Amino acid sequence: MSVQEPCVALAPMEGVLEVTARNLLTRQGGWDFCVTEFVRVSHERLPPKVFHRICPELKSDSVTPSGVPVHLQLLGSDPESMAVNAGVAVKAGAQVVDLNFGCPAKIVNRHGGGARLLTEPNRVQAVAAAVVEALKPQGIPVTAKMRLGYEDAELALDNALALEEAGVTQLVVHARTKTQGYKPPAHWEKIAALAERLAIPVLANGEIWTLEDYQRCVAASGVRDVMLGRTALADPWLASHIKAASQGEEVKATCFEDLPALMLEWVAGAGQIYPEKVRNMRIKQWLVMLMPRWGEPARQLFEACKRLQTEAEISDLLQARLDDAAVPRAHAL
Ligand SMILES: Cc1cc2nc3c(=O)[nH]c(=O)nc-3n(C[C@H](O)[C@H](O)[C@H](O)COP(=O)(O)O)c2cc1C
Incomplete structure (x- = not known):
């Protein structure tokens, strides 16, 4: 009997994983979905062309040419504006909307957005709930991606529960705080407590460079589903290797x-x-x-x-x- 394959997702990466790279990487196989670079939402209603520029796939059923679904990511801290722009994104063709609660950029955090929101779980919940409510009539799922926290991971569980409570259907956790930036290690073990409490699927993210890293991440977090970012660029075949290994197949390592x-x-x-x-x-x-x-x-x-x-x-x-x-x-x- 075959074991269910884990879900492996291609991460959002501004200025890196754009349409050509998504197309190229998803063609290598093993990817279940990708998330676009973030669309920054402030107070105005963005025109559809902004969404189409970040995600040309919106015009082709929101899938890459190899048929992998593309989720559109929004970044913002104003619930009303996020709800309005999520509506525009859906009219433009988005089939899943993802919310970014992890951006470490100074300019974003200075305005209370990105990872800064993680200091206030009630605001995280308000943003997510507004978008979920706005997209309910169309039946569009809303997912989220967060870091463990801003300066520390004290509020990680509160934020994760706030997102679930708001109606988010899936959560990716980048296993580092904003302060930890991209410095190794990623604290996969901290994902375990979140995944145990949440009913929605949780994906682990951060520093999964090899199949061995993947296996260590599963052991530490208890989570089999993962998202790969820089690590996907370093080994675009890692997704298919993770899938193959889950079926007990032998994997020929990338060189x-x-x-x-x-x-x-x-x-x-x-x-x-x-x-x-x-x-x-x-x-x-x-x-x-x-x-x-x-x-x-x-x-x-x-x-x-x-x-x-x-x-x-x-x-x-x-x-x-x-x-x-x-x-x-x-x-x-
Ligand atoms: C250049 C760069 C751009 C990124 N852009 C985004 C983004 O637009 N949205 C987002 O949620 N995360 C973004 N991230 C974070 C990644 O999605 C991912 O969480 C992080 O790189 C850790 O995963 P990795 O160790 O597999 O790279 C970005 C990371 C990098 C390095």
Whole structure:
């Protein structure tokens, strides 16, 4: 008898996991859903084009070309405005709306949004309840993503319960506080107390770079469902490996040499959307995100790339890396 596969989601990452990257990564298989970069909501009613820019998939049933559902994420602290804009998002095509309660950006937190809201569970509840109520007539599910807290994790359970009480149908927990930023480790063990108390599905997030990390996260949190962010860029096949391992199948580990081909594919796909300068910057950013997982080879590739100015030079570098990797394999045949 086969065991039920865990759910593996692709995280929202502003300026990184945009439409081309979502398309590319979900094509590798194993992903159950993705969440868009956040749409920032302040006091005005945003036009539909803002939602379509962040999430072009809204025009194609809110799925990526490989059929993986895309949830639209909103970030804001004013319940009324969030409710109004969630309505616009749904009219624009959103089929699931996700709420961001974890953004560490200074500008967002200064205005009481993002992770700052986690200091006031009643405000978290008010924002979520307003959006849930607004979308009830259309039957649109509202999900949420939170950190453990702002400066400490004291209110983690209160916030999680507030979200459930508000009617949120699923919760992703990034296992760090805002103060902990992105510094390892992620405190997976702190998710256990939340998952035990909540009836809604809870997904664990943070620092799951390898299958072994996944297994340690499950052991610490008691949660099998996960969301992967930087770690998805470092190993786009990790989602399918997690699924395969859950069925007792043998997994062929990813190697660093598998990545340049994917990066070149991203460059080709992003060519129609972003100017060259942006594409170059994003590839360099991607290389930085490979370092925690791949160490020295990733650092060397980044060092070789960081001062390159043109896409042709960057593509040549990636292609050379690909060709180098192909030589020993060809010899082995
Ligand atoms: C560059 C960057 C952009 C991010 N943008 C968002 C975002 O728009 N919304 C959100 O909820 N989280 C955002 N996050 C947080 C990630 O979704 C995720 O929670 C975090 O990176 C931890 O997971 P990881 O260790 O797998 O990367 C962002 C993280 C990074 C590094």
